[in-house]
Amino acid sequence: MSRFRTAIAGAPARTLLLLGVALIITGCSQPTTLQEIREEGVLHVITRVAPSIYIEEEGGPTGYDYELAKLFAEELGVKLRIRVAGDNTEILSVLTQNYAHIGMAGLSNQTAISGEYHTVPTGITAQSVLIYNRDVERPESLADLAGKTVHVVADSNHEQRLSQAQSDLPKLQWQVHPGLDAAGVLSRVESGEFRYAIISSNVLEMNQVFYPMVKEAFAMGDPRELAWFFPAAQDESLARAAEKFLEKLRVNGILAQISERFYGHLDRLNYVGARTFMHHVKSRLPKYEPLFREYAKEYKIDWRLLAAIGYQESHWRPNAVSPTGVRGLMMLTRNTASHIGINNRLDAEESIQGGAKYFRIVHEKIPERIPEPDRSWFALASYNVGFGHLEDARRLTESAGKDPDRWMDVKEFLPLLAQKEWYTKTRFGYARGNEPVVYVQNIRRYYDVLARLHEPGTTPPAKKPQLVHMEGKEAKDAPPNGSQAGSELRAALPPELGVIPPTL
Incomplete structure (x- = not known):
């Protein structure tokens, strides 16, 4: 049995609550073919709050993956329903149970899970990077970290790379933090609580300005394209439709334009x-x-x-x-x-x-x-x-x-x-x-920085899945007492404000 299915069998209370709420929202597993999805008229997406993926702003949702998902739903002629999970573990659990059509987790197609989900690359490449606090000596390689602890978030691409390296470096050790997201890891490296950690390069690019005491030491492995994940319980019709759609966006230049909006200006502030x-x-x-x-x-x-x-x-x-x-x-x-x-x-x-x-x-x-x-x-x-x-x-x-x-x-x-x-x-x-x-x-x-620091500000990740947005109608069926998604970026202003400011 895979490690992800094992995690569900012995799931913590919040994951069981996640699945229970998903059952309440959906009533049953989701349609498994593209035709059934079109007949239902709704594309169900599970994601987490991150500037590179999905953010809820007062002017509406935004984020690189969200913008693509919105266009994809329009292409299919269905409404887009977004639910927010607290972390990647919850996203993968929901997909394993077939309670969503697509998972947007900011992951690449790792070898360890490639057989458990259908995946489609989204056009953004990233690699694992070792970061450290400026007050400690810069490591030149993983060998320099023997006997020291490296910190990572749960269910990331980084654990696999560390496991592979450990065969040659038996003294390499790391700690997984299921309760933290990448921003939480960055803040602890910034404060010096964590001396070393591994995060994705695109996440570092988006957040570097907020954590000036964090430095990149070196990259691990080759860049990999990030992907959307689809439940194995589905046939491949939805995944193939997504693949075809994203290829069309590559050809007509829209994918590059969306990438430029979110990533094209991130190098403007040095230390x-x-x-x-x-x-x-x-x-x-x-x-x-x-x-x-x-x-x-x-x-x-x-x-x-x-x-x-x-x-x-x-x-x-x-x-x-x-x-x-x-x-x-x-x-x-x-x-x-x-x-x-x-x-x-x-x-x-x-x-x-x-x-x-x-x-x-x-x-x-x-x-x-x-x-x-x-x-x-x-x-x-x-x-x-x-x-x-x-x-x-x-x-x-x-x-x-x-x-x-x-x-x-x-x-x-x-x-x-x-x-x-x-x-x-x-x-x-x-x-x-x-x-x-x-x-x-x-x-x-x-x-970008001011938008993330001011009005209304960032909130912690949701503790249970929540319907935060549905294209075409107001989302009235969100579970009570769920955390609201964080506000870090915006693609548009409310209509009464007129000038729409930049997004990253």
């Missing part, structure tokens, strides 16, 4: 920059946060996006002055300030009001056909380099056969505006085209 930003969030932001909130609301912008712009411009310093004459917290030019009715650029309130008003004006210039969040990316680039230069870059993009309405394409062509062979072909000529790309990517990262 020093992250520590400085987090220090300023505590020491400077509280003084100006009420003003960001007030004027963001007036001009229908997410206040965290407005604050991120302000940090990129001046590090929230109201008396900032540049050699080129722009000044103030939002670094407005004299002409811009005059145009929007700002008299004193060094007054923090006037500057923030002016920045909000100007960004709204710029945002409204971007064609409405461009969907969010790309429309906001373009607005930020225009805020920095000017609308005319942005349009020049979009024309160059189109002439090269790429999509001028996609930020991931246009950001490749903006730097060409600094090269004579390219800017001589444009209407507005030379521009330092690298600057708006860096500008936008930095603001996306600052926004």
Whole structure:
């Protein structure tokens, strides 16, 4: 009997409760063929809260895997129902019992479980990485960890790698933590409680900025593509449909675009920059946060996006002055300030009001056909380099056969505006085209951090499965007393707020 089925037989109380609630919600095992799923009209997905997978925001659910699942449900013509489990052990247990159609756990197709589930790769590759606290000596290999404890989450890809390495390194030892997620492991490495741990590289990329005392030592093994898991009790019709659908997204570029939204800007804060930003969030932001909130609301912008712009411009310093004459917290030019009715650029309130008003004006210039969040990316680039230069870059993009309405394409062509062979072909000529790309990517990262730190904040993983979202209708049948999913990212604002900010 497999280790996962054994775990169910001797399951802890919370896992038994999980299965009991699943029975209440579903009444019985799920349909086992694609045709039956279409007839029922609902795609049941079990997942866990993680920025790389699924997050519930006040503006709605988001996350890389969630966005793909939503599109897949639309492709099938069914509604998407999401339930949240506390960890991967619970997800795998639910799948083993066939109480969900798909499991999104952030796992690759491990050899140890490959025969127990159907799997389909999702386009994101990751590998196990050894992390350590900066105050301890950096290990160069697993051999350096002999006699020391390495910490890992339960039912991860990392246990298998450690088991394989132990044949050559018998003194290698590790501790599995069923009650922790990757963020919990990272926080303990940050504090020094854990000296060494192993997590997935994509998880480290998304969370590094929050844990500046955590460093990567080395990677273990080759990168593997993360996968969706399907119950073995199903036939392979749903898995094959998912495989075909994701291949279509690869071909038409949508998969790359979604990947860029969540992963394309994660390298923008190094160790020093992250520590400085987090220090300023505590020491400077509280003084100006009420003003960001007030004027963001007036001009229908997410206040965290407005604050991120302000940090990129001046590090929230109201008396900032540049050699080129722009000044103030939002670094407005004299002409811009005059145009929007700002008299004193060094007054923090006037500057923030002016920045909000100007960004709204710029945002409204971007064609409405461009969907969010790309429309906001373009607005930020225009805020920095000017609308005319942005349009020049979009024309160059189109002439090269790429999509001028996609930020991931246009950001490749903006730097060409600094090269004579390219800017001589444009209407507005030379521009330092690298600057708006860096500008936008930095603001996306600052926004990402602020969105995870502020309103409403992260909650612990759910202790039992909970219906948190269903596309097409309000989820009224959630079990009582379940924990709400954490809020760490957002792909959209509530409709009344207008400007949709970036997601990572």
